[in-house]
Amino acid sequence: MSTLPVAFLLVYDLLILLSTFRSKRRRNVTLIALILLFFCSGMPALVYQIVWQRALFAIYGVNSESVTVVVSAFMIGLGLGSLLGGWLSAKFPARGIFLFAAAELGTAAFGIVSLRIFHWAAMHTAGAPLLYVVALSLALLLIPTICMGATLPLLTEFLVFRRGEVAYSVGALYFANTFGSAVASYLCATFLLREFGQSGSVRIAVLMNVFVGGAVLLLAQQNVSRPKEAEPIMSVEQPILSIASATVLSALVAFISLGFEIAWFRMTIVASASRAPGFALLLATFLGGVAAGSFFAGALAERNPPTRALGRIGIALALAGGLTPFLPPWVAFLRWKGLNFLLACTGFFAITALLGAVFPLLCRLAIAPSRNTGRAVSFIYAANIAGSAAGSLVVGFVLMDYLGMRAITALLGGAALVLGFSLLHLRSPRLTDNSRLKMVLAGSALAYLFAQSLYTHFQERLTFGIEAGRALTLARIVENRSGSIAVATNGAVFGDGVYDGFFNIDPRDDKNMIVRAYAVGAFHPLPKRMLMIGLSSGSWAQVLANHPNCESLEIIEINPGYLNLIRQNPVVSSLLTNPKVRITIDDGRRWLLAHPERRYDLVVQNTSFYWRDHVAELLSTDYLRIIKDHLTAAGIFYYNTTQSDDVLATGLTVFPYGLRVVNFLAVSDAPIPVDPVRWTSVLRSYQIDGHRFFSAAEPGAEALREKYRKLADSLQQDQIPFGMENSDSMRKRIQHPLIFTDDNMGWEWR
Secondary structure (H helix, E strand, O other), X not given: OOOXXXXXXXXXHHHHHHHHHHOOOOOOHHHHHHHHHHHHHHHHHHHHHHHHHHHHHHHHOOOHHHHHHHHHHHHHHHHHHHHHHHHHHHHOHHHHHHHHHHHHHHHHHHHHHHHHHHHHHHHHOOOOOHHHHHHHHHHHHHHHHHHHHHHHHHHHHHHHHHHOOHHHHHHHHHHHHHHHHHHHHHHHHHHHHHHHHHHHHHHHHHHHHHHHHHHHHHHHHHHOOOOOOOOOOOOOOXXXXXXXXXXXXXHHHHHXXXXXXXXXXXXXXXXXXXXXXXXXXXXXXXXHHHHHHHHHHHHHHHHOOXXXXXXXXXXXXHHHHHHHHHHHHHHHHHHHOOOOHHHHHHHHHHHHHHXXXXXXXXXXXXXXXXXXXXXXXHHHHHHHHHHHHHHHHHHHHHHHHOOOXXXXXXXXXXXXXXXXXXXXXHHXXXXXXXXXXXXXXXXXXXXXXXXXXXXXXXXXHHHHHHHHHOOOOEEXXXXXXXXXXXXXXXXXXXXXXXXXXXXXXXXXXXXXXXXXXXXXXXXXXXXXXXXXXXXXXXXXXXXXXXXXXXXXXXXXXXXXXXXXXXXXXXXXXXXXXXXXXXXXEOOHHHHHHHOOOOOXXXXXXXXXXXXXXXXXXXXXXXXXXXHHOOEEEEXXXXXXXXXXXXXXXXXXXXXXXXXXXXXXXXXXXXXXXXXXXXXXXXHHHOOEOOEOOOOOOOOOHHHHHHHHHHHHHHHHOOOOOOOEEEHHHHHHHOOOOOOOOOXXXXXXXX
16 A cells, blocks of 8 residues: 555645745744744644554443544543633733643643553553543543643734734644644654554654744743734734634534544545554545645635635535545545555545635634634634534444445535535525636536446445455445445455455355364363354354353454344354353453453454454453453463464463464463364264254265364474464464564554
8 A cells, every 4th residue: 555645745735834934925933933833743643642542442442432432532622722722822812832832841741651541541440331431531631632722722822913814823823733743644654653653652742742842932932022023914804704603614614524534434444454554644634635725725815805715615615515425436446446545535635625724714704813813713623623523423423323435425515515505605695696606516516416426336346346346246235333344245244345254154165264163172172151252244153152062152242233244144143042142242352351250261253364453452462461361270262363473473472372273373371282082072063053064974074074183183293374383383483573562553553
């Protein structure tokens, strides 16, 4: 996945930043320094957001409820910070720059101890109720996010106090800070988190906060006694829009913008095969577009009368609504053709630039240069943050359970069109008198309608990629807030665009290597109490639940959509009525922390590919120690390594004994002997929905048992890839492994 398309867009933003300093009108040391420092301030804020959310997800899980709680807590802190910054800027208009420095240094102080605080919280809140999680998340994030949210109103007040330009000051500062966050997101995707992990990235962010805070203090000392350098460039005009109206519009546009981001995030997850850098690169594009739009809007607004600003907002929204429905089929087409889906980032960038233009234009409409500019900006900014939080909650937490990507995109695009049309009508009720506006409206509406015809085979192309042009066609798809599950006509299951198994329990047609599930009888003498993390197609759970020695099987699955698919598939549907089986919808790690008293003879985890986003949290040494605490004295943890020697080595770091079965690893504190005679006896006793695949009466059963005996015999041979291997052989074979931890996140960013 080449990152060049995103890099080119960020270079474009950089050229905008540099062009600002070439203008004689803007060539001012204080202004240039503040814009550069606010750019630097945006970088650590984004790094903190990614790392802190990741750390909190490890505590509370990555199920939709926990994600929503953590993101909302972050947004609430930013909104409160904006209001506090506005109040402080009104009370101390000439001291805003000092307060900005204090906010940066306060964020750095929290950053130094942040991961320790989160880890402490994990030890004391394991399995806490959701309301407690909400309160604690807010408490943990309140101080640093308030400091972050306060910076824009503080600097806006200071800059307007010195230069008298509202829209330009807001646009330039918002551009610089957002562009800094976009650059940080790109750096996180390309090398920062890969090379430095969570703790190292936080330390770098702390150093940047300290640098910005110290530089601002030096700058403040040189400018605090100076009078304002220039008179306001434009005369003070009466606002043509009330603060209340501007805050409502700001919230609505932010709601639509974040709704788009949530829908695009889902699309990016599927298109990138659930790679963590994929979302970071989308975020960099999103922020880069917002930055460019805010700068151009601020610069244009100051050169034109405010009466034009409302029309420009309407045009921006209408164009964004008309163009957005083109993005999903474009991404699907690129994936279908085997091309880099990030080529669609130009479209993301253009649409977010249109939406990013709204905030400074609203400030131009509703705020006149005065000593209370920062406070007025804080209201509009806080509304922007509140709308963003609401968009994330409503779209990601509610609409995703009822509507698919196409429907949500169409709904949000239509909302942007309607809002844009309404604002244009307010500006000029007689639209027929303005041919250009008429063309914009007609073109946007026609583009919106035409885009709906491009969704033929959209889901197949997006989910299966180049495979869609070969043998795979879509039989069923389930979309909800937990993800996207697609089933091909051949029975293959894809979770968020990644192969996730087959509906198959028949060992004679072993297209999903179900032999690994039946192999439990070879190395575990008596697995009475079982726990399974992850359900997927239910095929593995069906085999385990019908193991002759199984007395109970607890299953933890994060996505309830799998239950609907299992219910409709006769191969596995009886699993849902099996009295031995109990299924809980929750994040696996969160559930384990919430039930420290549970002990199991066997814990099974058919983990997805070791490089997928958040999968390291189910493979790390930190997680394996949690698993160890849930095993009986001779209990075994049996999980998928997806052909990764690093995952094998990580398991053998925590457990003294191990056994590789094809690409699965069994680990325990007790030796794990393989008993072929017992395995044969267990296989003969197997019966699933009346099928006795290994019974002597079944055709080909003897050949099947012989095949399994050869698998057991491979343990005595030398490192057979699709055989068995003991821990001594693995330790000798694997050299210089990467040991997965929560901090380095395994291969997710590599």
